[in-house]
Amino acid sequence: MAEQNPRTSADHGEGPITAALPTVAAQQQEMSSSEPASVRQEKVKVPAQLKVLIVAAFVIALGFGLIAPVLPRYAASFDVGAMAASAVVSMFAVARLAFAPSSGKLVGKFGERPTYIVGLIIVALSSLATAFAVSYPTLLVARAIGGIGSVMFTVSAMGLLVRHSPPSIRGRISGYYATSFLLGNILGPVAGSAMAGLGMRLPFIIYGIALFIAAAVVFIFLKDSSEGSTSTAASRPQLQFREAWRFTNYRSALTTNFAMGWVALGLRVSLMPLAAVALLTSYHAGENYDANAGGTVLAGLALALYAAGNALSQNISGALSDRFGRRRLIFTGLLIAGTATLLVGYAPSPVLFTVFSALTGIGTGFLAPSLQASVADIIGNSRNGGQVLAYFQMASDVGQIIGPILAGFIADQFGYGHAFALSAVFMLVCTLGWLPWRNPRFPRELADDGYTGK
Numbered sequence: 200m201a202e203q204n205p206r207t208s209a210d211h212g213e214g215p216i217t218a219a220l221p222t223v224a225a226q227q228q229e230m231s232s233s234e235p236a237s238v239r240q241e242k243v244k245v246p247a248q249l250k251v252l253i254v255a256a257f258v259i260a261l262g263f264g265l266i267a268p269v270l271p272r273y274a275a276s277f278d279v280g281a282m283a284a285s286a287v288v289s290m291f292a293v294a295r296l297a298f299a300p301s302s303g304k305l306v307g308k309f310g311e312r313p314t315y316i317v318g319l320i321i322v323a324l325s326s327l328a329t330a331f332a333v334s335y336p337t338l339l340v341a342r343a344i345g346g347i348g349s350v351m352f353t354v355s356a357m358g359l360l361v362r363h364s365p366p367s368i369r370g371r372i373s374g375y376y377a378t379s380f381l382l383g384n385i386l387g388p389v390a391g392s393a394m395a396g397l398g399m400r401l402p403f404i405i406y407g408i409a410l411f412i413a414a415a416v417v418f419i420f421l422k423d424s425s426e427g428s429t430s431t432a433a434s435r436p437q438l439q440f441r442e443a444w445r446f447t448n449y450r451s452a453l454t455t456n457f458a459m460g461w462v463a464l465g466l467r468v469s470l471m472p473l474a475a476v477a478l479l480t481s482y483h484a485g486e487n488y489d490a491n492a493g494g495t496v497l498a499g500l501a502l503a504l505y506a507a508g509n510a511l512s513q514n515i516s517g518a519l520s521d522r523f524g525r526r527r528l529i530f531t532g533l534l535i536a537g538t539a540t541l542l543v544g545y546a547p548s549p550v551l552f553t554v555f556s557a558l559t560g561i562g563t564g565f566l567a568p569s570l571q572a573s574v575a576d577i578i579g580n581s582r583n584g585g586q587v588l589a590y591f592q593m594a595s596d597v598g599q600i601i602g603p604i605l606a607g608f609i610a611d612q613f614g615y616g617h618a619f620a621l622s623a624v625f626m627l628v629c630t631l632g633w634l635p636w637r638n639p640r641f642p643r644e645l646a647d648d649g650y651t652g653k
Contacts, residue, residue: 243365249372251421252359255413257379259319259352262406264387266326273399277335287342289600294346295353296596299589302354306585307437311362312421315355316414321348323410330403350592357588359421361575366647367521369575370528373568374517381510385503435583438645443587446577447639448525448652451632453594455529455570458629460598461606462540462622463563467505469603471556472498474544474615478552497549501556508560509567517568524653525573530633532566535559537626544619579647 274284305314325345332338356376364372443449476494483490520528539558546552574591578584602622610618639652 243368245368245372245375246363246365248363248421249360249376251417252356253376253379255417256356256376257383258409258413258416260380260383261387261390262326262383262409264384265390265402266329266406267387269399269402273329273403274335274338276399277332277338279335283335287339290339291342291346291349292596292600294343295350296593296600298347299350299354299593299596300586302351303586303589305351306355306358306588307583310583311355311358311585312417315352315359316418318348318351318353318355319410319414319417321345321351323348323407323414326403326407326410330400330407350589350596354585354589354592357571357574357592358583358585360571361578361584361588362580364572364575364580366576366580368518369572370517370520370525370568371514372517373571373575374514377517377564377567377571378510378513381506381513385506385510435581437583437585438578438587440586440590442642442645443577443584445645446641446652447632448573448641449577449587449591451629451639452570452574452591454632455533455566455629456591456594457598458533458622458626459563459567459570460595461602462536462559462598462626463567464595465599465602466540466606466619466622467502467559470606470610470615470618471501471543473610474498474619475501475549475552477615478546478549482548497552501553504553504557505560508557509564510560512561512564513568516565517572520569520572524635524651525569525576526633526637526639526653527635528569529566529573530630530635532562532564532569533626533630533633534562535565536562537623537630538562540626541620541623544616544623576647576650576652577641579650 270288271284274287302314302318322345325341325348328341329338329345332341360372360376472494475498476490479488479493479497480490483493516528516532536559539555539562542555543552543559546555574584574588578587606618606622609621641650641652
């Protein structure tokens with residue numbers, strides 16, 4: 200993480216990250232060295248560029264929340280089976296995964312802002328093409344194209360967060376961004392339900408228009424004098440994947456993001472509703488009770504409490520990681536999320552099922568902002584980390600694809616408890632990479648001045 204005291208030659212690489220951008224450096228020079236760290240941190244404000252990015256994230260997530268509940272039914276309306284309808288959802292994730300390395304190269308060549316805007320426009324066109332699809336194959340192609348644009352603006356957004364975040368508040372900014380995205384994902388389905396009677400094509404049209412608006416807002420308001428041309432973007436030194444791999448924190452971040460994709464994105468959506476039905480079937484055994492209807496309500500409540508716990512803890516944990524270090528927060532979050540995931544699988548009652556779901560959300564909220572900030576600390580403000588961020592994003596996408604399949608197989612063979620237990624064990628194993636009392640290793644010649652890895 201970033202601290203404010205200069206590094207000495209005998210402290211084994213511990214010390215602060217100094218900002219590479221002139222604006223951040225000026226802020227830090229204006230601070231009196233005699234002031235407490237907490238006071239100096241409060242004086243560093245969120246840059247205007249990032250406020251634009253946070254608002255855009257909310258709009259994007261809100262629109263995605265509109266289409267997520269509709270997409271499987273819309274695909275099925277083309278007279279295809281459940282497997283083909285699910286393939287439309289999977290195609291988006293597969294396209295993201297396949298194009299992630301190329302998106303990192305585009306960021307390195309053209310810069311974050313142009314790649315971000317083009318990515319938004321591609322997803323907007325894809326959404327409109329989905330709305331007016333005339334056949335299942337055209338729908339499949341439209342979603343694949345959307346996946347390409349999605350990974351472009353995702354990797355670019357992370358790059359912009361890295362480059363414009365003052366080192367002393369990186370965790371707090373990551374928390375703001377993640378919470379903005381989460382709130383959009385919560386409100387989107389609510390708005391989508393309100394317009395359910397207006398047809399299944401309308402949400403895709405609204406999403407496309409919203410993305411065009413977001414692209415225009417970013418184009419107009421997210422100005423960056425340091426990225427005025429392609430040559431300027433390309434001239435910034437790039438941190439290569441093989442270089443980032445030498446940081447133990449980056450290797451741990453890849454593994455942890457894989458686990459996050461598996462549990463927080465994959466398992467939660469794919470198995471939580473089915474586990475809720477199985478729990479109610481057992482809980483009301485011998486009674487005249489509709490477990491399927493009750494399971495839908497229970498799963499919805501559990502997912503809502505997960506999101507609430509996640510939103511509640513993200514902003515708090517982001518600021519805490521700036522003060523106490525990334526590793527402590529990531530370790531704590533993995534410990535809470537892993538234990539709660541285990542308990543969800545073996546919950547004996549609906550009440551405990553929802554309580555443990557909320558605890559899982561709190562745990563993932565504790566670690567997510569710090570995890571992204573830890574990667575940002577490695578890249579620094581002055582370097583281009585498109586490739587490094589692309590592989591970081593790929594780790595989550597792979598987990599999101601593989602995790603539900605493997606967990607679903609185990610659930611079919613041995614029960615839902617074992618499926619959740621496997622996922623929980625994997626998260627708990629990831630804590631070994633973030634032990635707070637362990638000094639992480641890193642190449643001094645590649646690290647920012649004052650990088651500690653803590």
